[in-house]
Amino acid sequence: MAKEMKLMKGNEAIARAMIASGTDGYFGYPITPQSEVMETLMAEQPWETTGMVVLQAESELASINMVYGGAATGKKVATSSSSPGISLMQEGLTYLAGAEVPCLIMNAMRGGPGLGTIQPAQSDYFQSVKGGGHGDYQLYTIAPASVQEMYDFVFDAWDIAFKYRIPVLILTDGAIGQCMEKCYVRDYVPRWTEEERRKNAPWGCWGKPATRGHNVVTSLELESSRQEVFNLKLQAKYREMEQKEVRYEALNCDDADYVLVAYGTSSRIAMKAMQLGREKGLKIGVFRLITLFPFPKKEINDLAKHVKGMLCVEMSAGQMIEDVKLAANCSIPIEHFGRFGGIIPTSEEVLEALEKQIIK
Amino acid sequence: MAIMNQDIVKPENLVYTKTKVLTDAVMHYCPGCGHGTTHRIVAEVIDELGIQDKTVGIAPVGCSVLAYNYFDVDFEEAAHGRAPALATAVKRLNPDLFVFTYQGDGDLAAIGTAETIHACNRGENITMVFINNGIYGMTGGQMAPTTLIGMKSQTTPFGRNVERNGYPLRITELLATLPGTYYVTRQSVHTPAAVRKAKAAIKKGFENQKLKKGVSFIEILSSCNSGWKMTPVQANKWMEENMFPNYPVGDIKVDGKIVENVDINRIVVDHPLTVVNQ
Amino acid sequence: MTEELIIAGFGGQGVLSMGKILVYCAAEEGSEVLWMPAYGPEQRGGTANVTVIVSSERISSPILSKFDTAIVLNQQSLDKFESAVKPGGTLIFDPNGITHEPTRKDINIYKIAATEKAQEMGISKVFNMMVLGGYLKLKPIVSSEFIEKGLMKALPARHHKLIPQNIEAIEIGKGLIQAVQTL
Numbered sequence: 159m160a161k162e163m164k165l166m167k168g169n170e171a172i173a174r175a176m177i178a179s180g181t182d183g184y185f186g187y188p189i190t191p192q193s194e195v196m197e198t199l200m201a202e203q204p205w206e207t208t209g210m211v212v213l214q215a216e217s218e219l220a221s222i223n224m225v226y227g228g229a230a231t232g233k234k235v236a237t238s239s240s241s242p243g244i245s246l247m248q249e250g251l252t253y254l255a256g257a258e259v260p261c262l263i264m265n266a267m268r269g270g271p272g273l274g275t276i277q278p279a280q281s282d283y284f285q286s287v288k289g290g291g292h293g294d295y296q297l298y299t300i301a302p303a304s305v306q307e308m309y310d311f312v313f314d315a316w317d318i319a320f321k322y323r324i325p326v327l328i329l330t331d332g333a334i335g336q337c338m339e340k341c342y343v344r345d346y347v348p349r350w351t352e353e354e355r356r357k358n359a360p361w362g363c364w365g366k367p368a369t370r371g372h373n374v375v376t377s378l379e380l381e382s383s384r385q386e387v388f389n390l391k392l393q394a395k396y397r398e399m400e401q402k403e404v405r406y407e408a409l410n411c412d413d414a415d416y417v418l419v420a421y422g423t424s425s426r427i428a429m430k431a432m433q434l435g436r437e438k439g440l441k442i443g444v445f446r447l448i449t450l451f452p453f454p455k456k457e458i459n460d461l462a463k464h465v466k467g468m469l470c471v472e473m474s475a476g477q478m479i480e481d482v483k484l485a486a487n488c489s490i491p492i493e494h495f496g497r498f499g500g501i502i503p504t505s506e507e508v509l510e511a512l513e514k515q516i517i518k
Numbered sequence: 519m520a521i522m523n524q525d526i527v528k529p530e531n532l533v534y535t536k537t538k539v540l541t542d543a544v545m546h547y548c549p550g551c552g553h554g555t556t557h558r559i560v561a562e563v564i565d566e567l568g569i570q571d572k573t574v575g576i577a578p579v580g581c582s583v584l585a586y587n588y589f590d591v592d593f594e595e596a597a598h599g600r601a602p603a604l605a606t607a608v609k610r611l612n613p614d615l616f617v618f619t620y621q622g623d624g625d626l627a628a629i630g631t632a633e634t635i636h637a638c639n640r641g642e643n644i645t646m647v648f649i650n651n652g653i654y655g656m657t658g659g660q661m662a663p664t665t666l667i668g669m670k671s672q673t674t675p676f677g678r679n680v681e682r683n684g685y686p687l688r689i690t691e692l693l694a695t696l697p698g699t700y701y702v703t704r705q706s707v708h709t710p711a712a713v714r715k716a717k718a719a720i721k722k723g724f725e726n727q728k729l730k731k732g733v734s735f736i737e738i739l740s741s742c743n744s745g746w747k748m749t750p751v752q753a754n755k756w757m758e759e760n761m762f763p764n765y766p767v768g769d770i771k772v773d774g775k776i777v778e779n780v781d782i783n784r785i786v787v788d789h790p791l792t793v794v795n796q
Numbered sequence: 797m798t799e800e801l802i803i804a805g806f807g808g809q810g811v812l813s814m815g816k817i818l819v820y821c822a823a824e825e826g827s828e829v830l831w832m833p834a835y836g837p838e839q840r841g842g843t844a845n846v847t848v849i850v851s852s853e854r855i856s857s858p859i860l861s862k863f864d865t866a867i868v869l870n871q872q873s874l875d876k877f878e879s880a881v882k883p884g885g886t887l888i889f890d891p892n893g894i895t896h897e898p899t900r901k902d903i904n905i906y907k908i909a910a911t912e913k914a915q916e917m918g919i920s921k922v923f924n925m926m927v928l929g930g931y932l933k934l935k936p937i938v939s940s941e942f943i944e945k946g947l948m949k950a951l952p953a954r955h956h957k958l959i960p961q962n963i964e965a966i967e968i969g970k971g972l973i974q975a976v977q978t979l
Contacts, residue, residue, distance in 0.1 A: 165816075165823055165831075165949070183611050211610045216636040220603040223596065223633070227604025228611045230594045231574065235607065253597050337858045338816070338831040340823055363574045363592035363608070365615055372541075374586045376577075376595030429856035504861040 163342050168308040168335040172238060172264055172328070173198035175312035176210070180347040181262075182233035183211040185224035187243060190276040191332035192266035195238040208349055218243040222250030222263070229254070229261040230375040232359025234316055234350070238264035240332070241282055242273060244290075251325060252291030256377030258392075260319030260326075260359075262312065263297075267331040267473075269500035277500025278331035278423060283477035286329050287451045294389055296396050297327040298403070299450040301421040305339035307448075313344065318403065320358055322395055329450060331473070333423040333502065396452070405448035406457055410436070414443030416516055417461060419482050420471040421447040423502065428471045430505035435512065442512070450478070455485040462486035467516035471508055472496045491516055539565045543587045550750025552740025553581060555707040556649060557588050559717040560618070563724055564591060573616045574608050576601040578630075580622040581655040599630025602637035605644045616727050618645040623664040624654045627689040634689065641698030641732035645723040648690065648735065651742040652761060659745035663687040666764055668791045671745070680787070686764060690737045691782040694771040700732035702771035706739040708754040712767075719769075731774060739765055752794050759792045797827075797852045799937050800860055802877055804845035805869025810924030813950075815846040817962075818928060821938040821946025822850040832858045843872055850937050867931060871895060884979060888931060897976075905976040906934065913972055914965075922958075922965035929969020 166174065173195045176184060186196040196214065204210035211228075215221035221237045228235040239247065244265045254261055265286070269279035284290075286299045298318050302308045308330065315326040356364060366372045379385040407425075410432060411417055418428035425446040435442040445461060445468075447454060462468070467490050470479040476494035483492050495511035497503040536542075539561035547553045564573050570591055577585040579598035586593030596604045601619040609617040626634050626648050637644070653671055654660040660673040664686050668677040678686075694702040701723060705716035716738055723734035739761050741753035748756060764786045769777050776782060801818075805811045812833050819829040830849040847863075849855050865886040868874040874889055878898050881887050886904045889897075892911035910926035932938060938946070943966060947959045 163823070165820055165829070183607060185607060211607075213606070213610060215603070216632055219600070220606075220633055220636065223600035223603035224607035226596070226600075226607075227576070227594060228607030230604070231608055231612055231615075233611050235611070249597055250600075257595070333832070333858055336833060338819065338829075339855070340829060363594050364612065365572045365574065366590070366592050367571050372586075372590050373592045374595065375593070376586060378583060378595055423858065426855075427857045427859060433856065502859045504859065505857050506861060 161343060161345060163340055165338050166305060166341050167194060167338045168302070168305045168330065169194035169266070170198045171305045171309040171341050172312060173202070174343065175309040176236055177202060177204045177208055178344055178346050179313045179316055180208070180234060180349040181210055181236055181312075181316075182349055183213075183228045183235040184237065185213050185215050185221040185228070185235070186237050187215050187218045187221050187239065189218075189240045189243045191268060191278070192238050192240050192264065192335050194335070195264065208346070210349065218246040219250070222247035222254075225261050225263070226250055226254055226257070226259060229259045230257065230362065231364050232355045232362025234262070236262035236264070238266070240266045241268050241270050241279070244282065244285070248285070248291035251297065252293050252295060253377050254325045255291075255295035255297065256293060257375050258323040259375060260323050262315045262319060262326050262328070264328040264330065266335040267329065269498060275500035276332065278333040278473060278502060279498055279500055280331060280422060280424060280473035281475070281477070281498055282329070283450065283472070283474060286327055287453070287481075295392065296451050297325050298322065298399065298452075299327045299329050300405070300448060301329045301450055302334060303422050303425050303446060305334070305337065305341050308334060309341050309343065313347070322399060323361075324395070324399075329422070331423050400452040400455070403449060404452045404454045404457070406454045407446040407448060408457070408461075409444040409446065411443035411445055411461060411465075413441055415441040415466045416512060417443045417445050417465050417468045418471055418508065418512065419445045419447070419458070419468050419478070421450060421478070424471045424473055427503055427505050427508055431471075431508035431512070434505055434509050440517070447478070453481050453485065458482055458485035459487065462489050465490065467491040467493070469508070469512045469516050470494045471503065473502060474498050537561045537565050539570050539590050540588055541590045545588055546584060547581065548744045550741065550743045550753060551581070552649060552651065552707045552738060555713060556647065556716070556738050556740070557585065559707070559713060560620070560647060560720055561589060563717060563721045564616075566721070567616075567724055569616045569724070572614065573618070574612070576604045576608070576617070576619045578619070578621040578625040580625050582620055582622060582649065583656065585620050599625050599628070600633055601625070602630065602633040602642070602644075602646065605646075606637050606640070606642050609642055609644050613643075616645070616724055618647060618724070620647045621649070622655070623648070623650045623652065623662045627663040627687050631689070635693070635696070638693045638733045638735065639696045639698045641700070643727050643730050643732065645720070645727060645734045646736070647720065647723075648737045649740050650737055650765065651740040651745070652686075653742050653745040655742050655745050659742075663689070664765075666760060666791060667787060667789075669760075685785075685787070688765065690735065690765075690770060693733075693735055694776060694782055698732045699735055699771060700729070700774050701726055701734040703735070703769045704737040704739065704765060704767050706757070706767055708741065708757060737765075739767065748794050756792060756794055760789070763789050797937070799850045799865065799935060800863050801848040801850075801865045801867070802845060802860070802863045802880065803848065803867045803869075804843065804873035804877055807842050807844045809844070809869050811844045811869065812846050814924040814928050815848045817925075817946060817950045818848055818938070819850070820950035821942050824945040824949065825938055825942040827852060827937070828855050830855045830858055843870070845873065845877075865931070865935060867927060869927070874898060886934060888927070888934070888973070890927065901977075902979070904978050906930070906973050907976050908969065908973045910969060910972060913968065919961065919965065922962055925962045925965035926969035926972060929966035930973035932966065933970040933973050
């Protein structure tokens with residue numbers, strides 16, 4: 159499958175993967191540190207080659223609703239933004255989840271709250287996996303830790319989005335977006351034909367033929383009893399995803415006494431801290447979350463049975479740690495170490511925190 | 519022996535039937551409201567143009583939030599004010615579809631002003647149907663951007679006051695000034711003659727999508743007898759006497775040009791409202 | 797093998813592109829690479845720096861606080877990154893505009909008068925390639941046969957005619973670098 163190796167930035171990888179994965183449309187609004195996504199798309203002019211539509215919207219409010227409109231016709235439609243813009247999109251996201259519309263959103267997190275900073279952060283974990291908008295809903299949330307994963311996860315996103323009729327959130331940050339690494343690019347997946355669209359999205363608004371009733375994409379149900387039934391169906395879908403779609407990477411966890419739990423950029427910093435610690439003779443492992451929803455509850459619970467302690471490393475004031483503690487049933491010491499507001503922790507700091515807070 | 523409906527309504531006696539582009543669902547609109555009539559003529563146009571299988575509608579939030587239950591075409595239900603953004607993407611990704619939005623004044627001219635203006639300014643090849651009744655009907659009769667000066671509502675119980683609430687927004691005239699609108703008109707559906715004209719306007723709006731020259735924008739002035747707290751007959755009369763001077767009926771922009779003698783800059787601030795004795 | 801490098805200077809000195817060319821060359825040779833610019837709101841005139849990692853193994857953290865080598869091209873960068881060189885590591889600076897020379901005793905220090913040489917030869921645009929040449933002389937992390945291949949990938953096709961000039965500048969740089977202090 160993998161073909162040619164190219165060097166590219168994470169943001170560029172997202173854009174190129176969108177084109178290569180047969181994405182039908184992208185609607186975006188500029189915001190640092192991810193504007194290269196739309197810039198790359200505009201420079202590549204995919205409407206001339208694959209027929210992909212790329213449009214700069216007047217706001218994130220408009221761009222997420224363009225995603226809703228386009229994706230509700232059963233096409234592969236995506237957007238990208240950074241924290242403040244994603245906050246503005248929360249209305250659209252809850253409608254997309256409520257109407258079960260598959261689509262792709264990328265958030266290159268930056269430090270907040272408010273306008274905050276343009277530097278990398280991981281402070282949108284709660285917003286991403288605990289709702290964000292109103293109502294009981296989840297986004298399939300996947301956190302790449304390399305440029306290659308930024309590229310690959312776009313392809314994976316379309317499979318998941320249409321299989322479960324769920325919006326997929328690629329949750330990353332400015333560091334992965336801006337750094338340049340090797341990326342093995344794939345063969346182009348052609349955009350769906352009209353027949354494929356109708357087969358893959360029989361629920362879509364693509365024009366009612368005489369052979370079926372009209373399709374309605376909506377999140378409205380005025381009858382509470384029916385709304386509850388729908389909510390139960392959503393929850394059943396989320397439980398199924400927890401059974402089948404959890405992804406993670408366990409590095410040196412088998413013989414580890416202590417484990418660093420992290421995702422995205424933090425997991426790379428944790429990997430280096432692990433190396434530094436192992437050089438000192440400390441048996442450290444790294445548990446890297448790839449999916450944040452579904453969360454690897456069982457795997458963390460199992461891990462907690464044979465390690466002495468865990469340090470959650472996040473570029474936030476401590477958000478993911480709540481889910482780690484719940485998963486581990488607080489059976490072992492679990493502590494948080496984080497820098498935030500756009501500051502990225504160093505591996506030395508992480509190791510020191512592990513030694514002070516957990517190993518003691 | 520009682521005479522049943524089916525004894526009278528026999529195929530040979532029928533002079534008027536439901537258009538097939540409307541579903542069998544019973545509309546929830548108040549008697550006398552313009553929504554039902556406007557739904558009917560939009561559906562007739564879709565039927566007459568033979569585009570039922572190629573039409574996607576976008577429903578708003580407001581009284582017509584359930585529009586998708588009544589039209590037998592594929593429908594997307596937008597968040598409040600966002601219909602033009604949805605329609606933009608539907609049309610751009612599916613240029614062969616006929617795409618229309620259906621919005622009220624709160625949806626289109628208040629919370630969704632940015633989406634409205636930018637879709638019109640980009641010249642999207644869509645048809646926008648705009649119901650203006652000068653009030654928020656669904657939430658119980660609060661002030662809309664189009665509420666007339668002096669007009670009472672649940673949030674302007676002593677009448678709209680310019681100092682507190684600003685002026686009625688003539689968004690249709692505003693949109694006519696944008697190069698991206700191709701056809702802009704204001705109609706009403708309160709008399710049979712008006713209905714015929716409104717239908718012709720909607721038909722033109724849909725046909726224009728084939729030309730790919732920009733937005734066709736059809737404002738329909740409607741009464742809201744429940745919100746205005748009048749009878750349907752009183753409301754229609756009141757609309758003629760008070761809405762029409764502020765919102766003159768007729769074409770504003772045709773084939774991309776402002777119609778001669780239409781003064782899009784006209785400002786009405788001193789029209790005294792008529793009082794209805796109830 | 798893992799080389800962790802920081803290159804820092806003024807915006808416009810070609811700091812980012814020098815790092816980019818280095819990673820393209822190293823990637824062509826089969827190494828794992830990472831190029832991580834520090835970004836800020838300013839487009840021009842401020843200071844710029846880029847972290848470059850070249851390794852035979854999977855690269856972990858893209859954010860580093862200690863480096864094997866620092867290449868500093870102005871006084872601010874020297875002041876900022878001298879202390880970030882690992883003990884026993886290497887500091888390379890261009891003496892142009894430097895008023896306070898590095899003082900550490902536990903690192904190798906080299907100077908390369910590339911600004912002066914490039915001006916003298918009228919080829920200021922490839923000044924950064926001279927610096928790269930000097931660096932590669934000390935740390936031959938890329939074989940010379942992969943330099944041209946990397947340049948082909950790093951530069952847009954319309955600039956491919958400039959590749960011989962770039963390679964020449966790299967060669968000149970190799971001759972320019974001088975030891976100030978070696979351990």
